[in-house]
Amino acid sequence: MPKPLEAVNDFVVKFANVNGSGSASANGLFAKSVLRMGVPASSRNIFPSNIQGLPTWYEVRISEGGHLGRRGGVDMMVAMNPETWDEDIAEIEPGGYLLYDSTKPLPKSKFREDIFVIGAPLTAICNRAYDDPRQRQLFKNIVYLGVLSALLDMDVAAIEELIGEQFRGKDTLIKPNVHALHLGRDWAQTELACPIGLRLERRDKVGERIFVTGNDAAALGAVYGGATVCAWYPITPSSSLAEAFASHCRRYRRDAETKKSRYAIIQAEDELASIGMVIGAGWNGARAFTATSGPGISLMQEFIGLAYFAEIPAVIFDIQRGSPSTGMPTRTQQADILSAAYASHGDTKHVLLFPQDPNEAFTFAADALDLADRLQTPVFVMLDLDIGMNEWLVEPLSWDPDRKYDRGKVMNYEMLEAGAEFGRYLDVDSDGIPYRTLPGTHPTRGAFFTRGTTKDEYARYTEEGRPYVANMQRLLRKFETAKRYAPRPVKREAREPTRFGAIYFGSTTLAMEEALETLETRGIHLDTLRIRSFPFHDEVFDFVASHERLFVVEQNRDSQMRSLLTIEGEVDPARLVPILHYDGTPITARFIVKAVADMLAVVTLAPLKKALP
């Protein structure tokens, strides 16, 4: 029997539940209570493509040290789903704890010898306390939270406070929930040895940070960035972004006097229509966006190409998920990198932004609207399910009060009236970005016809080769210009000089940072570069050039970012070592540590062998 795990404010609790059983609210309450105790935490919802009945998990990482990515492994499992019992039990660390409903006895073979089993007769407690079957089910979740609060020595006042806030306005629900909490807590304190080795202690380490999902923050960024038109089609995991935009708009975008809306949201008939509306609105000078996921990007391909060639601003939030149809779609991946970067037919490439968390999702959402207008092109904000749908503990959102929207090169009535030369596709100052006019601007000047590629610099119809080539070259110059405006990569140097580097992006950041710390304790030092946008800045290739071997860490099977680096930078692929996590769950620090260590063992072995005769 191993020693029981002992930790204060640094462990992983995982809840295994049945979808639709009302567990989400109790589990969320647990994570938020930890935060209320001043201890940093993050949560990850691993859910099925289903409304009721299939297994769902909720994993809470508690880390006083501030490691909020997924660590890997589980220290305390709250196993409430018989269907996934075996795999849930298997996931517990040796010396870890299992909390389960012991109302019905289970054979010894269903448990492990090397974990600490804590049975609480949750069903029996609820059946005694409630007559209504629905209440018995719902309050069971709060009862296990009560048990857990005793086991982990949680501050019950923090939980009660949150229950009060959660049911504000529905005050009759507060008392019964607090009662249920104490049913569990009192039972545990009487019947069990509390607390166990894992404990929570009040700290003041959360500070000003906020607990939000990336979709909510990105939607708010779209509000702040001045988006007025949103067209979308429901698809997991992006729907909550459009819905959050609607809810933020109801709050912030109603005219104070008339109550009329300063926004228009259309739930379109499909993704083709969504992007079409966004392009129509962008063409006509409104800031517009859509939110979708991989399958939606596939459907939008033709339109995205048209927007690229016709040079129309559009913002596309791609909340990446796994594969088409059902199943993996409720799991996270970074698997749309290539399909977004080169979306559509013909020679196209697009600006991509890679926010690392909800805070950056907010910032990049607003930035993307500026970038799209400045560059007159579609801009992708590459979120994923992990950032989009999970609540993250991040720095509070902030907005520069002096910030003005960058509407880019729009020729207005005064300029046209003053006789400025207007050529819709004319590169007047060699940055590749032409001026555009909006419909309705001037009675006799500035009108033009928007088409694909059959045009000259003055938007006149032509199918000749020379103007086509010239236009394609100008689009390349414009893509180069994009680097001036897109967020630059973030570089971090290892504590000791090293030949090895690592490149990562997006939601991998937190797990990566923790992995780097762990690796350092093992004497493995890596310089790192976090890519924040495509096209790649020169720093990216300088970084590649200055390291012998680089790990490219990403959450897809085909090392798509690595491919993009080799294509765009003509980098020798052999120097870029892929580290790939794509089982649908967010990448963990332990996974990265193991992969890097294993790879380095192989990589560093080679010169040794060479040294031998």
Added chain:
Amino acid sequence: MTYIVKPRLHHPKLPINALGYTHRDYEGSISTLCAGCGHDSISAAIIQSCFELALPPHRIAKLSGIGCSSKTPTYFLGQSHGFNSVHGRMPSVLTGANLANRDLIYLGVSGDGDSASIGLGQFAHCIRRGVDMVYIVENNGVYGLTKGQFSATADKGSKARRGAVNTDSPIDLVAMALQLGASFVARSFSGDKMQLVPLIKAAIQHKGAAFIDVISPCVAFNNNPESTKSFDYVRAHNDAVNQLDFMVAREAITADYAPGTLETVVQHDGSMLRLRKLAPDYDPRDRVSAMTYLQQRHAAGEVVTGLLFVEEDHGDLHEFLDTVEAPLNALGENELCPGQEALDRYNAAHR
């Protein structure tokens, strides 16, 4: 091939409208369609309508999909912004454009392949939403640019020039528009400018989704005797329910009409539609009986034309969304950005 610029010179005595514009100010570049194409007559009707209504050309946005019909916006309203979008997707682009600026006039031009085949979904949904627009389908039952394949509006049994027989049932876009809630539905014939011009003018003045199906024979691929979309067939089977004399407000009715033969419709902007009834019992305000009448006449092989349905106060998408009066594309930071204080409150609510 480079596009052909028309000379801007014109006869000094050309008539001018209330804005001081001549007919020529509403023209576009020279058409590259086949000589005799019905679509060119529709372009001419659009030009005449806009001239007669004295619309500032730059306040009109013309949008189309792909196909022969969708090429036509180049050939009219040269001072208007135009958008040749992708095949079958004009309605979504028009919807987005309309959301961005409710103050312009939106003219969507499409064909039967563009709207009834590849674009049936977008056609249906933009009508359902009540987008304020004029949606014209130049309907010839055939794909012209790809050389003569049937489209989804071709009648069953219709024979192509090269002898192929269409075995699929046709889609009647007028019937669909009625069912989907369009508040202005008309059908006309490219060969009948007298009928078409007032319909276009009324559709432009109409607030909401105005749909006009214009049978427009394809002289290259579908004007043979066995086609139901040929000039001869449509002329022989044209069943006009009424003749519309479009009038602007304040114009007095001078002519005398027999009782029960004249109907006046006052549109949202005060303009009046004077309908001379040709089918005595036809009521263009009754959606259900309009649908029945269409089905009955279609079964008899007739092509029903005229103003088939109008609902004056149906409203449009902006009304349904309750958007502000100012165009959304004219709003700036002050109207759109909630500022740091609101953000502080948001932060506080998420701790």
